[in-house]
Amino acid sequence: MNKGMHPLVMIGLVGAVTLFGRLLPTWTLSLATIAAANALISLGIVVLARTGNISFGQGLFYAAGGYGVALIANGWGLTDAVAQVIIGAVCGGVLGLVIGPLIARYSGIFFGMLTLALSMVFYGALVKSTALGGSDGFNVGRPTLFGIGFSDPREADFMLYAVSVITTGLAGIAATILFRSEFGLASLAVRENNLRVEYLGLSANRIISLNFVIAAIFAGASGAFALMAQRHIDPQFAYWTTSGEFVFVAVLAGNQSVAAVFVASMALELVRSFSNLYLPNTWQLVLGVFLLGVILFLPRGIGSLWVRDRRRKSTPATASEGTTKKEVVL
Amino acid sequence: MNFFLTIIVDGLIQASWLFIVALGLTLVFGVLKILNIAHGSFYAIGAYVAATVVTLVAAHRLPPSVGFVAMLFAVALIAAAVGLLLERGLLKMFYGRDEVVLLLVTYAVFLILEDVTKLIWGVNPIYATQPYELFGNLEFAGLYYVGYDLVLIPISAAIGFAIWFGLNRTIMGKIVLAVIHNEEMSVSMGVRVNRVYAFAFAFGVLLAALAGALTAPKISMQPGLSSDVIILSFAIVVIGGLGSVEGAAVGAILVGLARAASVHLMPQAELFMIYLIMAGVLLFRPEGLFKRETARRI
Numbered sequence: 001m002n003k004g005m006h007p008l009v010m011i012g013l014v015g016a017v018t019l020f021g022r023l024l025p026t027w028t029l030s031l032a033t034i035a036a037a038n039a040l041i042s043l044g045i046v047v048l049a050r051t052g053n054i055s056f057g058q059g060l061f062y063a064a065g066g067y068g069v070a071l072i073a074n075g076w077g078l079t080d081a082v083a084q085v086i087i088g089a090v091c092g093g094v095l096g097l098v099i100g101p102l103i104a105r106y107s108g109i110f111f112g113m114l115t116l117a118l119s120m121v122f123y124g125a126l127v128k129s130t131a132l133g134g135s136d137g138f139n140v141g142r143p144t145l146f147g148i149g150f151s152d153p154r155e156a157d158f159m160l161y162a163v164s165v166i167t168t169g170l171a172g173i174a175a176t177i178l179f180r181s182e183f184g185l186a187s188l189a190v191r192e193n194n195l196r197v198e199y200l201g202l203s204a205n206r207i208i209s210l211n212f213v214i215a216a217i218f219a220g221a222s223g224a225f226a227l228m229a230q231r232h233i234d235p236q237f238a239y240w241t242t243s244g245e246f247v248f249v250a251v252l253a254g255n256q257s258v259a260a261v262f263v264a265s266m267a268l269e270l271v272r273s274f275s276n277l278y279l280p281n282t283w284q285l286v287l288g289v290f291l292l293g294v295i296l297f298l299p300r301g302i303g304s305l306w307v308r309d310r311r312r313k314s315t316p317a318t319a320s321e322g323t324t325k326k327e328v329v330l
Numbered sequence: 331m332n333f334f335l336t337i338i339v340d341g342l343i344q345a346s347w348l349f350i351v352a353l354g355l356t357l358v359f360g361v362l363k364i365l366n367i368a369h370g371s372f373y374a375i376g377a378y379v380a381a382t383v384v385t386l387v388a389a390h391r392l393p394p395s396v397g398f399v400a401m402l403f404a405v406a407l408i409a410a411a412v413g414l415l416l417e418r419g420l421l422k423m424f425y426g427r428d429e430v431v432l433l434l435v436t437y438a439v440f441l442i443l444e445d446v447t448k449l450i451w452g453v454n455p456i457y458a459t460q461p462y463e464l465f466g467n468l469e470f471a472g473l474y475y476v477g478y479d480l481v482l483i484p485i486s487a488a489i490g491f492a493i494w495f496g497l498n499r500t501i502m503g504k505i506v507l508a509v510i511h512n513e514e515m516s517v518s519m520g521v522r523v524n525r526v527y528a529f530a531f532a533f534g535v536l537l538a539a540l541a542g543a544l545t546a547p548k549i550s551m552q553p554g555l556s557s558d559v560i561i562l563s564f565a566i567v568v569i570g571g572l573g574s575v576e577g578a579a580v581g582a583i584l585v586g587l588a589r590a591a592s593v594h595l596m597p598q599a600e601l602f603m604i605y606l607i608m609a610g611v612l613l614f615r616p617e618g619l620f621k622r623e624t625a626r627r628i
Contacts, residue, residue, distance in 0.1 A: 054430050102613065109365050109429050110612065113568050117609045120561055124602035241557055244437060251434055281448050288441030295435060296423065 007173055014169030018162050029157045030229065031269050036164040037225035039265035040171055042249035043258065044215030044222075047175060050184070050255055051208045052191030053107060057115030058219045058246050060099075060122050061092035063237035065220030066227040067132065073140045081143040081163045085224045092220015093213055100212035104205040107194070119238050126235035135235055143228045164225045171218055172258045178214070179258070187211055248287065252294050254301015264302060336473060337590045343479045345586025346486035347545045351559060352566040352578040353493060354537030360510050360573030361530035363429060364421065367436040370560025371443035372535045375412065376405045376542025377551050378451045381458035384546070388460050398461040401543050409539035413532030421531065422524075440556070448553055455550040462547040482544060489537075494575055506530065510573070565608040571618025580619060 024032065041058055048055055068091030069084045078084070103114050127135045145159050178184045187207055189197045194204040227233050236242060245268070252264035271290065275283030298304060355369045380401040387397035416439065424435050465477025497503035508516045509526045517523050549555075566585050570577020585604050592600045611619065 054433075106612070109433065109572075112430065112433065113365075113564060114609065114612045116561075117565070117568070117605045117612065121602060121605040121609060124600070124605055128597075128600070128602065239557075240561060247434070247437070281453070282445045284441040285445035285449075288438040288445075291438040291441065292420075292435065295431060295438070299427075299431075 007177065010173045014166060018165050026154055026157060029161045031273060033161045033164045033225065033229050035266045035269040036168040037222045037229065038246065038249055039262045040168045041219045041222035042246045042253065042265055043171060043175055043261045044218030045246055045250035046253060046255050046261055048211050048215040049250060050187045050191060051211050053111040053208060054247060055115040055215065056112045056240060056247060057119030057243050058215065059238045059240065059243035060119035061095055061216040061219035062223040062242065063122060063126065064095045065089065065092045065223030066233045066237050069224045069227050070138065070140045070233045079144045081145045081159065081228060084143060084228060085163065085167055085221050088224025089217045089221040092223065093217040096213040096216025100209040104208040104212065116240050119243060120240060123235050123238040126238060139232050140227060142231065160228055167221060176258050248291055251291065252302060254303040256300055256303030260301055260303030337594050339475065341587035341590035342483050344589050345582040346482040347541045348562060348566055348586055349486050349579055349582035350489055350541035351538050351563045352582050353490065353575065354534035355563050356567045356573055356575065356578045358531055358534035359567065361506060362527055364432045364436060367433065367560060368439040368443055369538050369563060370556035371440050372409060372538035373542040373559045374447055374556040376409060376539025377546040377555065378447060378456065379405050379408050380543035380546035381456045381551055384458035384460055394460040394464050398464055405539045405543040406536060409536040410532050413535030414528055417528045417531040444556060453553055455552040457550055458546050478547065485544065490579055497575065562604065565604050568608050568618060569611045571620040574618065574620040577618050577620030
């Protein structure tokens with residue numbers, strides 16, 4: 001595969017970005033926290049998209065992580081940020097383990113629709129469950145870290161920023177290692193042709209399921225961050241337009257580079273906050289036009305701007321095969 | 331007994347407009363192989379345009395029946411224009427790309443239209459109730475129903491029959507079916523596939539907008555309408571099988587009945603039920619109830 005950075009260099013980079021947060025003004029801190037959390041869940045979508053399947057229902061795991069953490073935080077008084085992230089990841093992961101093998105058999109549109117349906121089942125259940133606050137949701141307290149409470153809002157923001165950047169950074173490093181591994185390459189092969197992968201003696205279903213669980217873990221942890229940042233949770237976490245935004249980030253990023261996911265996520269948050277400021281009510285319009293532009297002009301995502309595309313050199317050999325030139329964007 | 335009859339009638343009323351929306355979605359998928367996320371937006375646009383026209387007509391002190399007819403014509407005109415414009419101006423560029431890419435393109439269109447409707451009609455709820463009293467009230471099995479609701483049922487049945495007839499019994503329909511089955515072969519037989527695509531997409535938009543117009547007097551138009559409707563119509567076409575007209579009918583009736591039944595029996599479970607049915611159908615018959623599995627190329 002491509003010769004990339006050494007993992008140690010990446011860890012250093014994550015540390016540098018974390019410390020850089022000390023210099024950032026407060027409003028960018030919370031923005032970056034959300035961007036890092038969104039990058040985490042979108043990274044999961046990219047991981048899954050390497051098998052050729054796009055999940056339109058990551059909100060399910062996002063909400064599962066968020067609600068799991070919120071319930072435990074309120075029930076047992078567990079406020080530690082790191083513990084909350086782990087709980088969120090476990091909630092998402094367990095749900096992913098249940099669902100993954102079931103839907104690994106489906107592909108393309110059916111996969112997308114099924115994930116969307118499942119997340120909407122969850123949404124429907126959450127909206128009507130009065131014990132969980134129904135459509136209003138409920139609040140949770142401020143997170144702490146290793147027994148230290150943060151009364152100064154700036155310190156609290158920085159703590160959250162640090163935890164989210166480090167977690168997402170580590171997830172990114174793990175994903176990079178995964179992409180370069182045999183398993184990661186087999187995932188790409190599933191996207192190209194799952195039947196041929198089966199003939200080679202690998203189980204396409206198992207590969208998809210595993211990637212699905214990884215995506216679910218990332219989504220659950222991301223839900224925990226969103227909860228800590230907003231200190232509030234409601235069923236909107238599971239609504240399909242929430243999932244759509246993460247798909248948007250994943251499409252924008254493409255699957256060429258992990259770093260692209262972070263850039264894309266940050267870009268989305270910047271666009272969102274600036275449109276909120278200058279073009280209220282039209283930020284979805286900006287988003288839509290942006291998305292069309294990316295699909296049209298950068299079909300492999302912004303990652304293709306700096307990652308050389310080796311596959312373009314191989315001429316379309318399947319031209320004789322018929323009607324459509326198949327090109328998958330992610 | 332009466333209770334069940336109530337559920338069935340309510341379910342059929344729901345099913346009637348859902349069927350029209352789903353029909354558009356399933357036709358577009360059948361012909362263009364696009365699962366159109368923006369379909370709900372066309373429904374919303376239809377509803378908003380209808381509301382505007384109805385209010386305009388009422389402001390001129392014309393009878394509501396004029397408003398009813400005027401709104402249908404206005405919506406048909408605008409929907410056809412929007413559909414043709416989108417297909418020729420935008421979707422055309424993405425043909426031949428992966429189905430999932432087209433899904434994302436329509437998602438982008440959904441996002442754009444969502445804000446465009448907000449810009450034009452604002453974010454406050456809009457009402458257009460004048461035509462709702464048009465057909466009076468009817469007593470049926472000891473209960474009173476609004477005539478307008480009951481009229482929707484034959485209207486949607488007529489639309490469904492017309493489309494079935496058009497597809498299966500006319501030359502035009504046969505050409506469309508040929509394109510559905512094999513686009514390449516149709517081209518070589520001299521069919522102008524591009525024209526069929528544009529026509530089919532515009533027709534799909536028209537159906538969505540028409541359903542929006544027909545339901546406009548019953549509901550309040552506000553942001554979020556489109557995303558709710560698209561989710562419902564997804565459920566219907568997935569249950570029935572993507573691209574199948576009969577499937578859309580059965581799916582609509584199932585979803586309509588499920589909605590009505592849960593409203594009467596278990597209000598907590600309304601949304602939940604529909605997606606549960608959809609997930610269940612997908613798990614056991616991923617191609618939907620009415621679609622035969624097709625061989626794939628290895």
